Amino acid sequence: MTDTLKILAGMLQEVIGDDWDLDTEITAATSFSDDLELESIEFVALAEKLQERFGTETDFVGWLSSKELDEIIGLKVGDVVEFIDSRS
Amino acid sequence: MFVANGVEHHMQVLGEGPLVVMLHGLLVDNMASWYFTAAPEVARDHRVLLYDLRGHGRSERVPSGYKVAELAGDLEVIIAEDQAGCASSSGAGPVDLVGHSYGALVALHYALEHPGLVRRLVLVEAPLPPSSLAEMSALAGTSPEALLAKLPAGMQAGFLAGNRRARRLVESLGFLLAESSLVADLKSEEDLPDAALRGLQVPVLAVYGRDSSCRGVGERLEREIPDCTRVELDGGHYLPLDQPFELARIIRGFLDG
Numbered sequence: 001m002t003d004t005l006k007i008l009a010g011m012l013q014e015v016i017g018d019d020w021d022l023d024t025e026i027t028a029a030t031s032f033s034d035d036l037e038l039e040s041i042e043f044v045a046l047a048e049k050l051q052e053r054f055g056t057e058t059d060f061v062g063w064l065s066s067k068e069l070d071e072i073i074g075l076k077v078g079d080v081v082e083f084i085d086s087r088s
Numbered sequence: 089m090f091v092a093n094g095v096e097h098h099m100q101v102l103g104e105g106p107l108v109v110m111l112h113g114l115l116v117d118n119m120a121s122w123y124f125t126a127a128p129e130v131a132r133d134h135r136v137l138l139y140d141l142r143g144h145g146r147s148e149r150v151p152s153g154y155k156v157a158e159l160a161g162d163l164e165v166i167i168a169e170d171q172a173g174c175a176s177s178s179g180a181g182p183v184d185l186v187g188h189s190y191g192a193l194v195a196l197h198y199a200l201e202h203p204g205l206v207r208r209l210v211l212v213e214a215p216l217p218p219s220s221l222a223e224m225s226a227l228a229g230t231s232p233e234a235l236l237a238k239l240p241a242g243m244q245a246g247f248l249a250g251n252r253r254a255r256r257l258v259e260s261l262g263f264l265l266a267e268s269s270l271v272a273d274l275k276s277e278e279d280l281p282d283a284a285l286r287g288l289q290v291p292v293l294a295v296y297g298r299d300s301s302c303r304g305v306g307e308r309l310e311r312e313i314p315d316c317t318r319v320e321l322d323g324g325h326y327l328p329l330d331q332p333f334e335l336a337r338i339i340r341g342f343l344d345g
Contacts, residue, residue: 019252037252040120041145048100061102065128069332072124 004081011049012077015042028078043072050084058087090139092165095153098146099139099166103131106207107170108184108343109163110138111191113213114154114274115264116239116257118145121188121328126336130343134184137170141191143270149263154273156190160197167198167205182207184343188328189213189221193277196288200280203289210293210339211309213325215302217279221325222301227271232261240324285312292316293342297323297330317342 009026016036024036032038038046050060063083064072089096100119108130110122119138127136140147141159153159171180184207187195192214199206215221223238236244236257264270285308292313296306298320310318319338323330 019256039253039256040124041118041140044100044120044123045098045146061128064124065131069124 002081002085004084005077007053008050008077008081008084011046011053012036012038014049015045026077028076028081030077032075032077033073040069040073050080054084054087058084060084089147090166090169092162092169093153095142095150095162096148097139097142097162097166099137102127102136102138103134105134106181106184107167107174108134108136108186109167109195110136111163111185111187111194112141112144113189113191114141114144114270115235115261116243117189117191120145121326122186125328125332126186126339129336129340130186132340134343137166139166141194143264143268144260149260149268151267152269152273154268154270156193156197156277158273159190159194160201163194163198164202184208184210186210186339186343187212187214189215189325190218190274193218196280199290200284200288206290208291208293208343209288210295210342212295212327212335213297213300213302214294214305214309216305216309218274218277220302220305223325224274227265227274230265232258232265235261235265240326243326243329282308282312285309286314288313290315291342291345293338294318295327295335295338296320297325297327299324300327301325 012026013020047061047064054060090099110127112118112121118140122138127138130136142148142150142153142162167183174180182205185195192211195209196211196214199209215224218224292315294306294309294316296303306318310316321327321331321334327335
């Protein structure tokens with residue numbers, strides 16, 4: 001697992017909280033909506049964590065705002081990792 | 089998390105510039121409906137403060153305080169704290185308020201209570217009074233499942249596509265409908281007299297959906313509020329979801345004017 005993927009997986013566990021299924025394995029192919037069933041408000045919380053952690057190098061929220069909600073819902077963990085890694 | 093009136097509020101701030109606070113509506117809503125639509129657009133040249141109303145989103149679930157005046161009390165603390173924390177004087181001063189549905193009523197209440205503290209007001213689908221919205225008058229005794237069944241099909245698909253999302257929504261609605269004063273507070277909301285609307289000094293933008301059951305309220309606001317521009321868009325009550333781009337463009341244009 002790359003560092004970024006590990007960090008993202010940790011953040012997801014924090015955001016999802018009690019609902020986190022310990023059997024869940026986060027890979028680049030994991031879809032936020034279909035696999036993790038993330039609510040859009042949880043995506044907001046994730047965006048905040050990502051902005052705090054990576055915000056000096058990447059405008060994560062700006063990247064998100066360029067996408068339509070459908071596109072955001074279709075995002076996979078790998079898409080976010082790729083975006084962050086491409087900027088750092 | 090920010091504590092206002094003893095209640096923990098989930099808050100997000102985007103962008104820099106003069107302060108705009110955006111408020112969402114009741115029950116099925118939270119800041120995400122602005123965060124993923126108009127907020128980033130407005131944040132290009134404004135400091136946009138979004139928060140989840142008490143009992144909603146990731147804010148604390150509390151059993152009471154859902155009357156417009158009480159929610160306006162939360163808004164008051166949030167605005168005051170943000171202004172106090174502003175390092176530069178360009179951050180302080182009258183704020184712009186954007187509200188959807190019940191959030192619009194909260195913004196309107198705040199503007200009436202604090203003349204001089206609001207620069208401009210955007211009211212999206214304000215149901216004045218709440219009973220003017222068909223969906224609201226049917227709430228008492230409704231189960232979460234029945235409430236969800238009444239939502240527009242597009243919204244239902246989003247909620248019910250997954251088990252976890254549906255379960256969490258039903259749980260949160262269940263709390264609000266059965267374990268809080270929300271329904272009773274809604275029912276007790278009275279209309280505002282025309283005289284109050286006529287006394288509103290700030291420029292107001294009133295946006296309604298052509299298919300909304302409360303679009304007639306827009307005509308009243310346009311008539312009674314001295315400086316009020318009314319716009320109708322294709323769509324229903326949930327305009328931030330029906331018309332995210334058009335609404336963002338209109339709001340930004342009005343706030344920049």
